[in-house]
Amino acid sequence: GAVVSQHPSWVICKSGTSVKIECRSLDFQATTMFWYRQFPKQSLMLMATSNEGSKATYEQGVEKDKFLINHASLTLSTLTVTSAHPEDSSFYICSASVPGLAGTGELFFGEGSRLTVL
């Protein structure tokens, strides 16, 4: 099956620093990737849709200057949390749709990244 790898799994940073999270499709080319944020005991909240070679589409209320998304290749999308603050601490998950299955809505998820901002 399609494999999506997310790195790092855990990251702790100081307030004011920037953190980059990578999402890679290992055995397929992902033209579209999605970034989610998940608060404790809650569902996934879609932050943005990342399309290879173009600007990401952000959901309402998500600060695009705060959460920088880059999708420079067909196998890699990155989320950079800029000038992180404690309220940015959360679980971030990426997903990708597989060409041929995109119309079905089936997604393949990364393992998630736990960000803690001190």
Place this chain on the structure above:
Amino acid sequence: AQSVTQLDSHVSVSEGTPVLLRCNYSSSYSPSLFWYVQHPNKGLQLLLKYTSAATLVKGINGFEAEFKKSETSFHLTKPSAHMSDAAEYFCVVSERSSASKIIFGSGTRLSIRP
């Protein structure tokens, strides 16, 4: 517009007893429906999916779900719960169109009592 409702935020069953996690949806078009499982601090793993073929869908780990259009439901079941089934479960709906939007349910936490 489409939506998905998971009727129970928490379900607790004894090991070896049946599991029922309820999901209702609304969709203007023919939907695709999914159940995903999430273990603590992990991503989501697909359990099963309905995409217009057989209405009774079998998934991994003994789970199955039945698409009932008349009831707009897609409940997840398993005949006999195992301790390893303890996790968070998400019902997801997607409209099968070129601009499909994927909607996540609020999740159901399944606890298994020894």
